[in-house]
Amino acid sequence: MTDLSTYYMGLPVHSPIVAASSALTASLAQIIELEKYGAGAVVLKSLFEEEIVVELDRRMNKMHAENYIYPETIEFYEDRDVDDILTGYLKLIFEAKKNLDIPVIASINCVTSGNWHYFAKYIQEAGADGLELNIFTLPADIATPGKDYEEAALKIVKDTMAEVFIPLSVKISPYYSGLANMISQFDQLGVKGVALFNRYFSPDFDMDELLMKPGPIYSDEGDYLNSLRWIALLSGKVGCDLYATNGIHDGLTVAKMIAAGAQGVQVASSLYKNGIAHISTLNRQLAEWMEKKEFGGLEQLRGILSHNNMENPAGLLRVQFMRHFAGK
Numbered sequence: 070m071t072d073l074s075t076y077y078m079g080l081p082v083h084s085p086i087v088a089a090s091s092a093l094t095a096s097l098a099q100i101i102e103l104e105k106y107g108a109g110a111v112v113l114k115s116l117f118e119e120e121i122v123v124e125l126d127r128r129m130n131k132m133h134a135e136n137y138i139y140p141e142t143i144e145f146y147e148d149r150d151v152d153d154i155l156t157g158y159l160k161l162i163f164e165a166k167k168n169l170d171i172p173v174i175a176s177i178n179c180v181t182s183g184n185w186h187y188f189a190k191y192i193q194e195a196g197a198d199g200l201e202l203n204i205f206t207l208p209a210d211i212a213t214p215g216k217d218y219e220e221a222a223l224k225i226v227k228d229t230m231a232e233v234f235i236p237l238s239v240k241i242s243p244y245y246s247g248l249a250n251m252i253s254q255f256d257q258l259g260v261k262g263v264a265l266f267n268r269y270f271s272p273d274f275d276m277d278e279l280l281m282k283p284g285p286i287y288s289d290e291g292d293y294l295n296s297l298r299w300i301a302l303l304s305g306k307v308g309c310d311l312y313a314t315n316g317i318h319d320g321l322t323v324a325k326m327i328a329a330g331a332q333g334v335q336v337a338s339s340l341y342k343n344g345i346a347h348i349s350t351l352n353r354q355l356a357e358w359m360e361k362k363e364f365g366g367l368e369q370l371r372g373i374l375s376h377n378n379m380e381n382p383a384g385l386l387r388v389q390f391m392r393h394f395a396g397k
């Protein structure tokens with residue numbers, strides 16, 4: 070079988086296929102299964118910034134009441150009962166590191182660098198191999214220019230990097246006014262990688278009840294195209310890794326992402342739809358395709374269809390259906 074080993078966030082992995090952050094990576098039993106079925110690494114279910122801030126406030130108040138002064142006096146995970154979300158999260162990291170061989174990457178959903186970024190230190194102490202920041206604010210305020218959202222995102226990364234030495238990645242939305250430049254700025258701050266693009270809750274309308282209802286939770290098979298384009302456009306132009314996420318449901322799509330230049334891919338919806346064991350199908354399909362095409366390893370494939378390397382890259386920049394609109 071073709072060797073699929075590579076690096077993810079600079080960490081050696083036996084496969085580029087990583088279990089994305091979701092409820093499927095929220096328990097030790099599930100992530101053990103994900104490893105068993107061949108995940109290269111796991112990104113744990115995210116903690117939310119709000120959860121951290123609220124819980125740290127509660128602890129500080131309790132400590133003041135009990136005459137403790139330093140947050141460091143709390144042992145967050147060893148020999149403690151899981152009595153709140155943060156302790157439970159750190160304990161999950163700690164247990165995962167004891168029980169798994171693959172890298173365990175923690176995850177935080179955040180919109181500001183607020184009052185939480187020092188919690189990243191505890192994540193590192195609990196043993197996480199890396200930390201992914203899932204950063205997104207819907208730029209819906211008509212009075213706020215794009216650069217304000219961008220500066221807020223960059224500040225989160227800067228502040229968090231000051232706390233930890235483990236590799237840091239960011240998972241982003243495509244809603245930046247200057248997306249390529251923004252990714253380059255994350256790169257310049259020293260992130261190990263950028264994951265393109267997260268999937269968000271999308272509202273839909275129920276036209277019988279005339280109410281809002283949630284849109285589809287899971288991605289479909291065609292949803293990978295935006296990530297493919299941007300990875301192909303930026304591969305080799307930024308120094309950090311690029312990871313593909315959104316709409317990766319089969320091994321051929323993984324191969325496309327690597328050909329575009331992705332260092333690895335993250336999957337969630339295809340595991341929800343097909344079960345955790347689908348990871349082994351993805352690995353097998355990727356390996357079989359590479360063998361058929363006589364690629365000996367991922368390095369031979371990586372980036373061959375990127376903007377830098379493709380024979381006729383202009384199509385990657387095309388956005389209008391010219392012929393279609395011209396009626397041809």
Ligand SMILES: Cc1cc2nc3c(=O)[nH]c(=O)nc-3n(C[C@H](O)[C@H](O)[C@H](O)COP(=O)(O)O)c2cc1C
Binds near residue numbers: 317
């Ligand atoms: C049910 C569900 C829960 C998710 N929870 C999180 C989460 O807690 N944190 C996060 O960063 N991404 C979360 N995601 C996004 C996934 O990690 C992934 O980036 C996204 O779904 C795109 O990949 P996919 O098309 O394979 O689902 C979630 C996705 C789904 C479908």
